[in-house]
Amino acid sequence: MLLIDRVTALTPGESVEAIKAVTYTEPWYRGSTGPDLAYPLPLLLESWNQAAAVLVLATWAAEEAADRPTTVRQVGVPMLGSYGDVTLGRPVTPGDTMVHTVRIDKAQSDTMVLSGRTCVNNNVTLTVDRGIVIRRPMELLVALRAPSAS
Secondary structure, eight states, X not given: OOOOOEEEEEETTTEEEEEEXXXXXXXXXXXXXXXXXXXXXXXXXXXXXXXXXXXXXXXXXXXXXXXXXXXXXXXXXXXXXEEEEEEEOSOOOTTOEEEEEEEEEEEETTEEEEEEEEEETTEEEXXXXXXXXXXXXXXXXXXXXXXXXX
């Protein structure tokens, strides 16, 4: 499920800004009536993660040879290791547009430390002081796949 609508700024190796407009037509609001229409917190985090993934993949792709196209198969699969110091602000509700900002604080080999926040009308709704992302080769992950039931 795609939880960002548009990337509005991207500097590989540095930062990204992406937006997500929250609407009543999203599947998690079906059948909801009442005053509590807060955007689900796991989806808020996942939306921020997707903005982070754009930055991470663009950074890794920029490290590859500039004269050939790059794919996840070539640059590796980003995997979230952990969060640290996550703070929540006001709830996000339908009609809001979230603006995610993500920065690379440190990058070393196959690991990045990220931070950032999500705002609605300049009001902070999420702050991530530390997110750890690691890179794993796709071939390694495919080799670890569980055997299919036959």
